[in-house]
Amino acid sequence: MINDIPINTILSVENLTMRFGGIVAVNDLSFTAERGKITALIGPNGAGKTTVFNCITGFYKPTSGVIRLRHSDSEWQLETLNDFRISKVAKVARTFQNIRLFPGMTALENLMVAQHNALMRASGYTFLGLFGVPSFRAAENAAIDLARYWLDQIGLLPRADDAAGNLPYGDQRRLEIVRAMCTEPALLCLDEPAAGLNAKESGELNELLLRIRGDHGTSILLIEHDMSVVMEISDHIHVLDYGVKIAHGTPQEIRDDPKVIAAYLGADEEEAIAVMEGET
Numbered sequence: 001m002i003n004d005i006p007i008n009t010i011l012s013v014e015n016l017t018m019r020f021g022g023i024v025a026v027n028d029l030s031f032t033a034e035r036g037k038i039t040a041l042i043g044p045n046g047a048g049k050t051t052v053f054n055c056i057t058g059f060y061k062p063t064s065g066v067i068r069l070r071h072s073d074s075e076w077q078l079e080t081l082n083d084f085r086i087s088k089v090a091k092v093a094r095t096f097q098n099i100r101l102f103p104g105m106t107a108l109e110n111l112m113v114a115q116h117n118a119l120m121r122a123s124g125y126t127f128l129g130l131f132g133v134p135s136f137r138a139a140e141n142a143a144i145d146l147a148r149y150w151l152d153q154i155g156l157l158p159r160a161d162d163a164a165g166n167l168p169y170g171d172q173r174r175l176e177i178v179r180a181m182c183t184e185p186a187l188l189c190l191d192e193p194a195a196g197l198n199a200k201e202s203g204e205l206n207e208l209l210l211r212i213r214g215d216h217g218t219s220i221l222l223i224e225h226d227m228s229v230v231m232e233i234s235d236h237i238h239v240l241d242y243g244v245k246i247a248h249g250t251p252q253e254i255r256d257d258p259k260v261i262a263a264y265l266g267a268d269e270e271e272a273i274a275v276m277e278g279e280t
């Protein structure tokens, strides 16, 4: 019998384990993410963060464990669904460590592609679309409006018709995030969105993510190495090391946690405390 999850919890990962042959990438991991908040998963390289994301988003089938998502009066066990249903039905969107825009398509077209499923439905799977019936035209206009809204949110409306691949790197990163937002997700999973960004671009990313959380109430799960992003925008942080959770708390609590410092420094706990207390 699975217990009920609290009303303010959107995601509950329970006893998740993922093995690859002899490697235990994630080991009996449990954590939750709150509705309308930014939850970060951090940890040194190889800690298991991306594997957790891949289990949540259906790219991997976990060895064991339960992943529950609850919103809109419904609950899904994500480990039982394939990636297509996780995005379409359970409304989980994700971005990847490497940019996966369509570089030859315009910025606007990239955001329209994200709405392909909704447009196909409205077109009666092309038949109504071919005849340009009003309901399809209305859906198409709504899709363009949504795409233009998100382009405006990241200051790219003037570059709507430029090829995505010609945009500056930081703009491409944010375009990828708003492309995910065009699917109107309940949970947005971001895998290292700040990778390769300079300080100014990281600041712009922070602003965008805070706006997505604040104005849209979208719950965000974030993997990130850039501590200027994690510490500034996260409501709650879970720290992984060798596939297990070693700490969780607010940014301040995590910043001050010797176990976390030890994991990052590769030092033992006493040594990390000594570093914190300025004894070395």
Ligand SMILES: Nc1ncnc2c1ncn2[C@@H]1O[C@H](COP(=O)(O)OP(=O)(O)OP(=O)(O)O)[C@@H](O)[C@H]1O
Pocket: 020, 023, 024, 025, 043, 044, 045, 046, 047, 048, 049, 050, 051, 052
């Ligand atoms: N498909 C796979 N096959 C075999 N081993 C894998 C696979 N995916 C991940 N691993 C292993 O699982 C462990 C966790 O990897 P993972 O990529 O989840 O860590 P991470 O915390 O995301 O690391 P990084 O911060 O470097 O991206 C590593 O030892 C990795 O080599």
